[in-house]
Amino acid sequence: MFGALRSPRNIVFGNGHRFALGRYVAKLGARALVVTDARMAGDANFAAMVATIRSAGVAVRVYDGVAAELPAECIEAGVEAGRDAATDVIVGIGGGSCIDAAKVIALLLTHGGAMDDYYGELRIPGPILPVVAVPTTAGTGSEVTPVAVVADPGRAVKVGIASPYLIPETAICDPELTLSCPPGLTAASGADALVHAIEAFTNVRRTDTAAMTLEHVFVGKNALTDQHALGAITSIGRSLVAAVRTGDDLAARSDVMMGSMLAGLAFGSAGTSVCHAVQYPVGALSHTAHGLGVALMLPYALQFNRRYVAEEIATVGQLMGFANPNDQTDAAVDRAIDGIAAVIAEIGIPTSLEEIGIESKNLPWIAEQALGAHRLIKNNPRPVDRAGMDQLVAAAFSGERCSISFPVQPAAKAS
Numbered sequence: 001m002f003g004a005l006r007s008p009r010n011i012v013f014g015n016g017h018r019f020a021l022g023r024y025v026a027k028l029g030a031r032a033l034v035v036t037d038a039r040m041a042g043d044a045n046f047a048a049m050v051a052t053i054r055s056a057g058v059a060v061r062v063y064d065g066v067a068a069e070l071p072a073e074c075i076e077a078g079v080e081a082g083r084d085a086a087t088d089v090i091v092g093i094g095g096g097s098c099i100d101a102a103k104v105i106a107l108l109l110t111h112g113g114a115m116d117d118y119y120g121e122l123r124i125p126g127p128i129l130p131v132v133a134v135p136t137t138a139g140t141g142s143e144v145t146p147v148a149v150v151a152d153p154g155r156a157v158k159v160g161i162a163s164p165y166l167i168p169e170t171a172i173c174d175p176e177l178t179l180s181c182p183p184g185l186t187a188a189s190g191a192d193a194l195v196h197a198i199e200a201f202t203n204v205r206r207t208d209t210a211a212m213t214l215e216h217v218f219v220g221k222n223a224l225t226d227q228h229a230l231g232a233i234t235s236i237g238r239s240l241v242a243a244v245r246t247g248d249d250l251a252a253r254s255d256v257m258m259g260s261m262l263a264g265l266a267f268g269s270a271g272t273s274v275c276h277a278v279q280y281p282v283g284a285l286s287h288t289a290h291g292l293g294v295a296l297m298l299p300y301a302l303q304f305n306r307r308y309v310a311e312e313i314a315t316v317g318q319l320m321g322f323a324n325p326n327d328q329t330d331a332a333v334d335r336a337i338d339g340i341a342a343v344i345a346e347i348g349i350p351t352s353l354e355e356i357g358i359e360s361k362n363l364p365w366i367a368e369q370a371l372g373a374h375r376l377i378k379n380n381p382r383p384v385d386r387a388g389m390d391q392l393v394a395a396a397f398s399g400e401r402c403s404i405s406f407p408v409q410p411a412a413k414a415s
């Protein structure tokens with residue numbers, strides 16, 4: 001049995017725990033840069049959290065210039081603000097964009113250089129300024145993950161920086177902060193978390209070597225990530241629809257936030273795969289939310305992978321209430337994929353690439369870009385070649401899941 005998990009030093013979860021923020025920050029530094037966006041900067045909860053930092057004796061500079069998609073300029077301005085304030089601790093408050101911005105600002109303040117010096121895996125040379133992350137959406141899991149996703153003006157699709165040094169020191173997850181998320185945001189971010197958990201659980205299981213956790217950030221499905229992925233699927237499966245439908249259902253909000261954090265722990269070591277690889281070019285063309293794109297792809301990816309991870313898909317179906325315990329038949333896999341597709345449709349996620357404005361002429365470019373995301377493609381349980389990727393995106397474009405075919409002889413699974 002092999003297990004690998006990386007996580008923050010502290011994970012604090014619960015209603016009202018945002019008020020512990022100041023004391024956690026004070027343990028790490030004397031001058032904090034708080035990174036957020038303009039919407040959050042005007043929120044009463046934000047003012048209250050900043051007040052806790054000040055009353056813990058820490059000087060605060062607020063940088064509220066985080067913009068959607070994290071363009072380089074908004075990161076540069078944040079680095080400038082941090083340098084100017086001689087910052088020694090970074091606090092990210094907001095959705096995944098604000099937390100990713102906080103991580104990258106901490107990186108550049110510590111090691112200098114430009115964002116593209118660090119693209120890919122394991123290119124950060126050492127520890128970065130400590131980051132405290134306070135998510136206000138329940139989705140990305142960025143508060144616990146070793147990755148930040150940014151937009152580069154020189155590249156067509158968003159790009160990741162992945163290193164254990166990017167993991168925040170402390171994550172404070174307070175479900176009350178998600179009560180203000182409108183249904184569309186709750187759906188897209190919650191579905192993002194569901195995809196993180198399911199991809200982590202259905203990813204390839206690699207043959208482990210003593211060096212692999214030192215040479216890779218994402219090491220594939222393993223015994224420790226499975227525990228967190230299964231917890232995430234259970235929580236999100238139980239409560240995502242309720243959180244979208246009834247935004248003030250705090251119990252459902254808590255379940256989805258717990259699920260998104262657990263999913264972050266799972267995929268932060270196991271990695272994600274084809275849903276994410278396809279979303280990057282699709283998001284660049286359609287300007288749709290990351291969570292919407294990955295969730296749209298999920299039923300197609302499961303159909304594509306079903307011969308390789310039938311047992312895992314049946315287990316997901318059981319946890320989400322679509323299949324009977326211990327039923328691992330082909331029919332159970334069908335029920336699982338149909339059930340997941342139904343939940344995704346029920347929360348308002350579009351069901352085909354055509355529906356979000358992708359044109360058939362874009363499909364070859366999408367397939368090419370997705371295949372180029374090696375760090376993601378290598379995690380998929382079914383090996384993906386160009387013909388397979390073309391088939392996957394064509395099915396997602398037309399909405400015809402059953403058009404996906406399988407190689408005659410699926411490869412044996414690594415144990």
Ligand SMILES: NC(=O)c1ccc[n+]([C@@H]2O[C@H](COP(=O)([O-])OP(=O)(O)OC[C@H]3O[C@@H](n4cnc5c(N)ncnc54)[C@H](O)[C@@H]3O)[C@@H](O)[C@H]2O)c1
Nearest residue numbers: 039095096097136137140142145147148149180181189290
């Ligand atoms: N680092 C990771 O591990 C990781 C994982 C997945 C996705 N991501 C990245 O995270 C980003 C998406 O993050 P996201 O889905 O959290 O959305 P987001 O951070 O982009 O925020 C989307 C919108 O929701 C608003 N918002 C945030 N919290 C709110 C609240 N409580 N109430 C009302 N509005 C609120 C924001 O102001 C913004 O306008 C993408 O850039 C994606 O690439 C990162």
